Amino acid sequence: MNARNIAVLAAFGSLAMLLGAFGFQYLGGMAPCKLCIWQRWPHGLAFAIGLLAIWLPNRRLYLLGGAVVLFGAIVAFYHGGIEQNWWEGPTSCTSQGVGGLSSADLMNQIMNAPLVRCDEIPWSMFGLSMAVWNGLISLGLAAGWLLAWRRG
Numbered sequence: 001m002n003a004r005n006i007a008v009l010a011a012f013g014s015l016a017m018l019l020g021a022f023g024f025q026y027l028g029g030m031a032p033c034k035l036c037i038w039q040r041w042p043h044g045l046a047f048a049i050g051l052l053a054i055w056l057p058n059r060r061l062y063l064l065g066g067a068v069v070l071f072g073a074i075v076a077f078y079h080g081g082i083e084q085n086w087w088e089g090p091t092s093c094t095s096q097g098v099g100g101l102s103s104a105d106l107m108n109q110i111m112n113a114p115l116v117r118c119d120e121i122p123w124s125m126f127g128l129s130m131a132v133w134n135g136l137i138s139l140g141l142a143a144g145w146l147l148a149w150r151r152g
Helices: 003-027 034-055 059-083 103-111 130-151
Strands: none
Touching: 003 034, 003 059, 003 130, 034 059, 034 130, 059 130
16 A cells, blocks of 8 residues: 555544544534543544645655644543543643632632533443543554655
């Protein structure tokens, strides 16, 4: 398989990931959290790079596609770590402690809490959350982009 075809295949893999995310959201009724939204952007950008690579095959585009999807994998694994309580997530996306808060501060925290929290696992398969699956698949897609770069 030539480099351009590999890159296009990786780009359509990102499109499939996006369609899957939208399917979970709109068909499955699973609203995304802030970090879930952040994970979608690299797939959208990788798909756009792949479309560009159809008309302008270029090793730099393949490297850029790989870097973008690799960044998405990093965000996904960061999110997975937050879900496992290995580290704190953004305060606008996770629960915060209530120790030492006044009643007004506590009420403010409750009223400004996100509807979907980033530190909860809404779906998992084989013990891995959706974020971790996204990270693993994104690593595979990044490998495809880098293979295209190497063959280009």
